[in-house]
Structures are given as C-alpha cells and as structure tokens.
Amino acid sequence: MKRNHSVRIAVAAALASGFISTQVSAAGFALIENSASGMGNAYAGASAVAEDASTVWFNPAGMTRLKGSQIAVAGHIILPDAKFNDNGSAQSPAAGGIPLSGDTDDGGASAFVPNFYYVTELGGNAWFGVGVTVPFGLSTDYSDGWLGRYHATLSEVSTININPSFAFKHDDKLSIGLGLSFQYIEAKLENRIDSTLTCAGIQQVIDAQSPGAGAAVDCSGTTFPGDASIDSAQSLEGDDWNWGWNLGMLYEIDSSSRVGVSYRSSIDANLEGDVDFTLDPSLQTALASFTNPPFAGTSAQAFAAFLSDTGVKAGIELPSQISVSYYRDVSEDFAILADITWTEWSNFDALVIKFDNLVQPTSTQPENWEDSFRFAIGANYRMDDSTLLRFGVAHDQTPIPNAEDRTARIPGDDRTWLSLGATFDLDAETSIDVGFSHLIVGDAEINNSVPGSGQTLTGEFDADVNILSVQGNFKF
Secondary structure, rough: OOOHHHHHHHHHHHHHHHHHHHHHHOOEEOOOOOOOHOOOOOOOOHHOOOOOOHHHOOOOOHHOOOOEEEEEEEEEEEEEEEEEEEEOOOHHHOOOOEEOEEOOEEEEEEEEEEEEEEEEEOOEEEEEEEEOOOOOOEEEOOOOOEEEEEEOOOEEEEEEEEEEEEEEOOOOOEEEEEEEEEEEEEEEEEEEOOHHHHHHHHHHHHHOOOOHHHHHHHOOOOOOOOHHHEEEEEEEEEEEEEEEEEEEEEEEEEEEEEEEEEOOOOHHHHHHHHEEEEEHHHHHHHHHHOOOOOOOOHHHHHHOOOOOOOOEEEEEOOOOEEEEEEEEEEOOOEEEEEEEEEEEEEHOEEEEEEEOOOOOOOOEOOOOOOOOOOOOOEEEEEEEEEEEHHHHHEOOOOOOOOOOOOOOOOOOOOOOEEEEEEEEOOOOOOEEEEEEEEEEEEEEEEEEEEOOOOOOEEEEEEEEHHHHHHEEEEEO
C-alpha cells in the first residue's frame, strides 16, 4: 500500500495548493483600503496623519489628536482586471506534454470593502475607539472552461476585523495606543479536476503494486487529458475566528510635524470546513471498481472512498506588520506625507491540510513567500476653507518570489499606486472624503504546476486595478 499512500498524498497536495493560493496576495492578499481620506494620499503618512477616526486602524495613538466623539464610515469599490496571455501551458510530460485547452479568461472580480470607526475622549488624557474593517481579502473568478481551470476557477477570501483600542497622552509630545483584534476569516475556492489523468494515475499505482491489476480499474469513460466535457470539480470552504493585537506611538516633533510608528501582530488562523467533490460519471465508475474483484476485501479497496466529501482543517499565520510614517505642514496650505511599511509574509512558508477522511492523509504544501516593503509619499493642498486636495504615489512590493510560486488564484506582482482625492467640509461637524487610485501592476509571469498532475500554466497576467473610495466623517 505504500504506492497507494503516495498517490493519495499527491492528490491531497493538489487540493491543498488550491487552498493555499486562495489564502495568499496586496502585496499578498492584505487590503490597505481602510479609509477614503488615506486613499487620496496612497496611504502615505497613514500612521502619522491622525485626522479622523480611521486612525484607530492605522495608529491608535493618533486618537489623542481628536476632540470629543467622532464616527467615520467608508466604502471602497475595487475593480481589478487580470487578462491571461498563454505562452505554452501544457500537460505534464507523462501525459504527453500536449497544450492545455480552453479560453484565456479574465479572472478579475470586483469587490466592495466597508469600514466603520468610532472614537471618543474618556477624560484624563485617555481615548477609546473601535474599528470594524476588512484587513484581508481576495476575489478571482474564472470560467469553468478557461485554460487554467485545473489550477483555479473561483477564489474568495473575506475577513471582518473588530478592533477596540485605547490611547493615552503621556505629555504634549508623546502618545501611546494599543488595541485588540477579533478577526473572522472565511475562504472558498473551486477548481476543476482532470478525470482522465486521475483515472490513469490510479491505474499506474495499482500496476506498480501488482502488474496488470490496473486493467481492472474501469477507465473506459475517459478519453484524453484535458477533456473539459468530463472534468470533475472540487469546492472547499472554511472559516475561523482568531485574535491579535496592535500598538502605536505618535510623537509631535514640533507644532508642524510628527512621526508615527505602528505595529500589528501576526494572527494564527485555523480554518475548519468541508471539501465537496462533483465527480464526472467516468471517474465515479473508476472509483466504484474498487468495490469489486479483484480489489474487494483488499487494502486497495480504500480507493473507493477517494475524493469523497469530507471535513478539512488548515492553518496559516497571517503576517505581522510595522509602519513608520511622517507628516509635516510646510505652510498653512501645504503638507507633505511619507510612509514605509514592512510586512512579514515570510512566515507563510507552508500550509498543513488535514482531511477528516483518512484515505486522504495530511498534506504539507510548501510556499516561498518573502517579506515585502511598501513605500509611499503624498501631499495635501488646502484650496479654500472647505476643500482639501490630496495626492499620493506608492510602490507596493509583491511577496511572490518567482513565476514558479505565482498562482492563478493570486496573479499579483509589484504595484505602483497613483492616487488623488479631496475632503469637503460641509459644516463644523460633517465632512466627506473621496479618493481614487489607479494601480499599475507589473507583468506577472507564471510557470506554476499543479502538484500531483504536473499540469503547468505558463504565461503572463496583464493586470491593473482601479479603486474608488467615499467616506463620511461626523463629530458630536
């Protein structure tokens, strides 16, 4: 049964690779879209600006600059585009190395990201705030017949983060903030399964164990690798509640400039859920073969339960992050902002998948992500008493090290942000922020193989992203 065990591991690895890919993309799959005011500056200086209640997320120490009580409500529409250009995608050499067939689909899927913040003075140099944000997310959606369907069809990750925070003003220059994050994460992924390769792989394993016995596996319904008409499919869903912490410091250098430093801890996410398989009749017939002679009553009969719906568990460590920001009023009408953010993506080196169905043993899928940096600069110009204009540019490094580790679920690369926005003061208690960013994404080359089957997606994703943000701020 050693060979049987190896094949189960190979298929489990293929399923695990899909789950991993859904977990990992902004650089990566982090979402920085946590305020519309910051959007206009490409989030330059985000840990030092502290001009509205969204500072709860970016640096809780910034709450000490706010008076009374405030609420901020924001929404962001994310419009990505990721066209794939094929450059020789093929089946494995063992399957003849024939080209993969299908459409070159656009997997970009639009999304809406909301934020809510509340801040109030407690007295005695103390402030309290709470933020509800979406710190991680991903959505790619390809057609079932696209060329890379064995790598990915649907990938969705959504989170909700509830972040109560406190801030204390030590003196006129130094403020300290800290908070807890209670985070819910939900993931769903889907991809197609090549029924022909799966059936042929089972025959090969049985033949290796007992020469000639593979002929008893009924693969008559399969035709050739890559036949979309007999594809099977898998869909995996999982979720989890987890928690982390954050802290920040804001230092007033003088009356016109300040520096902010913020840190967010890593968070261990241990997702639990289910994997559901939709098997083509040809593959169902093959698996049913194991209930009949010569397999009935033998250890090989376990294959009859292969690719059966079952529960799953998967653990990943969401990255920690450090930001250092600077803000300076150059004049009454003009300010400059700058920011450097480091994200510890390198802690995502592997994902362990455990299947409740023991026929599919625990699988460990390695990843090779690297830590990444984000650099941003921005400027504000006060046009009149009620209108502030915002500008910003940023460079966002990808943690994906090479084409072999890039997946169709997360076809990301380095990003350049070009941003502008404005704040309109409606009265002394109410203002509206709007922001827009165009993200230029580097040409994302891919040369990624499905574990187990060896199907390789080779080509390039031509991608960009547009983001529109609106925020209402209310003081009382």
